[in-house]
Each structure stands twice: as C-alpha cells, then as structure tokens.
Amino acid sequence: MDAVQLLSGAFLLVGAFFFIAGTVGLIRLPDRFSRLHALTKADNVGLGFIVLGLMPLAPDLFYGLKLVLVWLLVVIAGATGAHLIAKRALRGDGEDVL
C-alpha cells in the first residue's frame, strides 16, 4: 500500500464519517427543518471528501472532472431541494405527510 492509497483511504473514511453524522442527525434531530440541515451539509461535505478520496485513483483527467461535476450537481440539487422542501413545509400549503 503506497502513500497515495493511504491518503485516498483517509479521505474516504472522513467522507463516510460525515455521511454517518448526517444519518445520525436525520434520526435524532427534532423537526424536519433541522433534519434538512443535517442532510444538506453532510451530503455536501461527505460527498466532497469521497470525491477527494477517489481523485488520486482516477485513471485520467476526464474521470477526475466527472467526479467534480457529480459533486457539483449533487450540491446544487441538494441545496435547492432542501429549500423547496422547507418552503413547502413552512407555508403548509402542500400535502402534509407527517
């Protein structure tokens, strides 16, 4: 195991930690707004570290670019989705499922 793989593994573990923290937040936090906090931030940072960890293992530049693009799209979709869910919940004009 060389240094690159070690570094890569470390980043992947950090990423996994943030996903676990996000899941714990989803379960423990008291209301749906607070749960959205945990989800958006943990997804953003967790996936960011996963992407960082996979980057050294990427076979070519194109692959690395794809990883960054995936992260960017997930971040935008996550933040926008969280805003829309919070807006619906706050205005109370959607179908209430909980």
Next chain:
Amino acid sequence: MYRHSVSAHPWAALSRAGGFALVWVVLVGPDLVSWIIGGPFVIAATLASLRLSEPRDRTLSLPSLVGFVPYFLWESLRGGLDVAARVLIPRMRVDPGNRTYRLRLRSPEARLVFIDSISLLPGTLSADLRGDLVTVHALDVRTDVVEGLRVLERRVAALFGESLEPVGDRTTAESSTPARGLVSDPPTHPEGRQ
C-alpha cells in the same frame, strides 16, 4: 414559441447547447453511440433553459469567483463539522428557530446562488423567500446568524458585480435585538396564511 427563443438569441442558444454537450461528454465519456440519448437531451435542455432563464447580459466577476470558491469550500467544511458536532454528542446542542433576513441582492441568479449557499453554510438553511424577505432556519438561534449572512451576501454581490445599498433605517431601528437587520420569530410571513 421555442423556435422564437432560439432565433431571438442564436448565440445564447449555441453557447448553452455547447455547455450542456460538454456536461454530457464529461458524464458519459467520448462514446459516439451515447449521443442517441445525449443529443435529444442536450436540445431539450437548451430549449428549457432558454425558456426558464431569458438570455441577457450577465457579468460574472472572475477574481471574485476565485475568492468565492475557497470561501465556499471552507464554510461548507465548517457547516458539516458544526452539524456533526451538534448531533453526535449525547445531549444535542440545538435550539432551532426561524429568522427573517432582508435581501438586498437584485438579480435572480445572484439570489439563487445566495439562497442555495445559505443552506450549505454553518447552522443556516434557507426556508422561504417572499419578495425581499428570506426566512432562514437556524439550527441554533442563539448563534449570530446574521453576520454570516451579511458576509455571504457581500461575496455573492461581488460575484455578480452588484452593489448593495447600505442597511436601511428600517432594519437598524431593530438594533435592540442582538443582531442588526433581524426581525424576530413571529412575523415570518406578514402576508402568508399561518
């Protein structure tokens, strides 16, 4: 109607199609056969974007973007650590509540970047936007939410080359509350049905 928007803004249509095609190539790889799927979707995405976002002159300040990226990444990391630290300890440190923030950004795209960034920064989540008022949900209302929002708003304004008007009298009048520019919880939606 679609054809009209393409012929009215041929350069915008072309550059957007080029952008979407690039996204497709990066996601799928340089496989010619994939364009059976990719081609129609690039065209559909271009038409949709021309309809949803009218082409006009936008200025994105490149030096500000260079400054914004590390700021955004650093704040994201802080946001993730903050929420992890709050939920992982045995007695959670949360005191959720809503705050209202008066938005000074004007252009729709600057507002979009601001709204989305709020949710990724430590302790804040953009919950609603009505007119100029953003409802910000804070994981811990005891922290100073508004200072972070001001910094973010300044950064986004610089990004899009907007100048922010100084904080008006209406907001400074409420400076008896710890954070300037904040209206406290109840009147979240003056015009909304509660």
